[in-house]
Each structure stands twice: as C-alpha cells, then as structure tokens.
Amino acid sequence: MRGSPAIDRVIASLKRLPGIGDKSASRLAFFLLGAPDSLVADLADALSRLKQETVMCADCFNLGDRTPCPICSDDRRDDSLLCVVEEPADLSAIEKSGSFKGRYHVLGGTLSPIDGMGPGELRIGELERRVRSGGIREVILATNPNAEGDATAHYIGDRLRPAGVLVSRIAYGMPLGGDLEYADHVTVGRSLENRRKFSD
C-alpha cells in the first residue's frame, strides 16, 4: 500500500498530533479512505473552520465564538469571585459541575520551566491587572493539584499578595469513588487536614 503521496501526507499530518504514533496515524488514514465521502467532507470542513471561527475572549481568555464570551457577558454572574484555571477544558469542567457562578481567568498553562513555560508565557500580568482594576473580593486558584499546578498557584498567590485580595485554593482530598486503602499517604493526610464539619 505504499506510494500514494496523498495517503502519506495525511499520515504525516496525523502523526504530528499528540498521542498519535505511526500505527494509529495509518489506521486513521485508511479508515478515512474507506469512510463515506460525507464523513470526510464534514471533518475537512470542521477542521478548516476551527481556526477561523474560534476566538479568544479578551476578558477571561476562554475560547469560543465571540468576545466577550457568554460567561463574561452574563450579568447574572458574580463579579467579585474570580476562578483561575489552567486551560479552557478546566473551565468547562467547572462549568459542568454547576457549582460556580463567578467569573474565570484562563492562564494558558502552568509554570513548567522544563517545557520553557515561565511566568511570561502565562496570563499572570493580565490577572494582576484584572485584580487591581477592582471589584474582585476573592481569587480561587483552581490549577491542578500536581507539582506544576501547585507551584503555579503558590507563585500567583505571592504575586497577588500586594493587591490585598483574598486568595483561596481548591481543596485536596479523596476522590469520589476512591478507597482509603489504595490512596497515597499524602492524599490521605491532606484530606484529613481539609476535613469539614459534617453535622451540627
């Protein structure tokens, strides 16, 4: 099956996607070759519109089809609460929970020096400006509870200290469906530290 430049080009493009190796790329390419024309046309159309029709919100840096995004332009939301997340996918996860009615700030990653990500690569300056412009009572740091996410949260906490705003961190603890017997000692320790009153 060698020798079709068109197939080779698709395989080469797919291989550049994260998590796609040689085998997956050629499996997908041959699947597309055998798929109905409409499926391939839909995919090609969707891909070509992806960049054209996606814009970044100028206030929170979420991705959507307009700026300001629907969350930033919703005047029923609480302006005094600002939730800081790493990526748009994290914002979506919090939105799906339905437990947060404030505003967001998408950093665009975490401090990861090994990947060349420093403070200048994240939207930390923009966050400081938002906080300094007033009206925010609490900043909730919702970066992931891993080394990079924790380091980023601490760094932002230090940078926001002069602004005198309340800074909080999402809780660490046992995951739902977790099992104490299988949890690592740090998670168990932290869930005890972060325990809360259960009944009055």
Place this chain on the structure above:
Amino acid sequence: MAAIGNRTRDRVRAPLDDVPALVLRTVEFGEADLIVHLLTPTRGRVTAMAKHARKSVRRFPGSLDLFNHLEVKIHPRRRGGMPLLDRARLLSPFLALRDDAARYGLACYVMELLSRLAPEEGVGPEMRGIFHFALEVLEALEHSRPDERMRVLVELRALDALGMRPELRNCVRCGREVEGPSVHFHVADGGVICRRCSRDEELPLRAHLGTLRALEQGLRFPLAELSRLALSGQSLAEAHAIVARFQRYHVGLELRSERFLNQILRSSGGAGPTPAA
C-alpha cells in the same frame, strides 16, 4: 555498549523487583496514559509507560508526579515497545518544592539536567552516585531556599556526579599544585593551570585561590550544610563564571529551565538560605 545492552535486556525480561526511583518528568500520552521519565540507582534513566495513569484512581494514586520519590516495579521493554510501569508506591513527594519559586526553579533545573545527561539503562557505581545526588538536592531544597551560591554549588555537584568534575587543585598540564593568590582556570582543558604552564596567547579565567578552595569544599560538604561555606561577593562571581563556562563548554547543553531559574534568583535578590521550617 548497545550490543551488550541488548543481550542483557533479553536475559532480564522478567519484571524487576521494586526499585527506588525519582520522577524526572511526565508526559501525557494518548487518552489516559502517562510516559514517566525515572531516575533509578540500579538501571539509570528509565522511560516507562504508565497505562491508564490519568484515568484510574487505584493504579498509581498520587504517585506519578514531578520530584516524587517512589518505589516502582517496571516490566522491561517488550518487542519494540517501552517498558511498562507495573506499580508505584510514594515514599516522599517533596511538597515544599512547590511552595516557593526558587526551590521549584532549581529542582526543575536539576531534573532537566539529569533527564538529559544521566545515562539511559546505565549500570554501575556512577548510577548510584547520580541517584544519591538527585535525592540529596531535593532533600536540601525541601529544607532551605536556594540562593545564587547554592545554585553554583549544586551545578558543580551535578557535574561531579555525572563524571565531569573540573580539576580545582593541580595544574591540568604538569600536575603540580597551583599557588595563589590568583590562579588561572582553563575552561577547555578542564581545570586550573599553573603559572609555568600558562601561555601568553591564552585568555584563561582568573580566580582567587580561596574561591577554588571553597568550591572544593562545596564538593565534600553535605548539601544541607552548604550555608556554612564562605562564598560571596567577588568569589561567588568567580565561582559562577568557572562553573557556568565549564558547563557550557563540556556539557554543551542549553537547558530550557535555566531562564526561569535566572529570573527567579535575580528577583529574589540573593537572600541567604532560610533555616528548616
């Protein structure tokens, strides 16, 4: 080295016993997997695949995170594939490294250095030395906030652990002990040169004998006690120049985490190490 390695690998296909390991780096792979770069005292640097690590709560609870000190069981590589991480137990997470940008920055820098330079599938006493060095750095950073001095000494210790120690006492050309008060350091030749062996056309780095003695002590002291070392002002600048130039010449790597480290150490203004909390 490759030929011997292959044959040895074929013979040791059975899963290894639990071995200590440090997490140098993790990279997300596919939907739920994680590629984990580990440093071990017995097998050198190992890159292993942790299947379902990002989805399953039970398989690797909280353990596959940067800087974590673990006990792991690895299945050696299958035909053409990557070794599989079978299980991992968390020994220490070095949480204090996350609380402070300078500690985080230096720890990231060392992890990157080792992930680029520690031998892969290496064996022998030098691997134990590298692993011990890495663990000692993380433990020291857990207890004290690094400054420019600690950074220089950690870099020197890293070179030493990786078998690239600069010669600080005897002339690299004639072997005689160099005399002060001012001595010449020849970067390309890898050490100090005495006055007799110095040639006019060369432009060696100049340093005070005291600076070289302090660096030598820095190689012997436990890392946690580096704050006892007298290295500041002019002699810190000399030490920094020697180690940085030596590293650039003999290692020849540009580390991505260096920019962040420089930025953080500069903005924190060289405050001395703080006592353990």
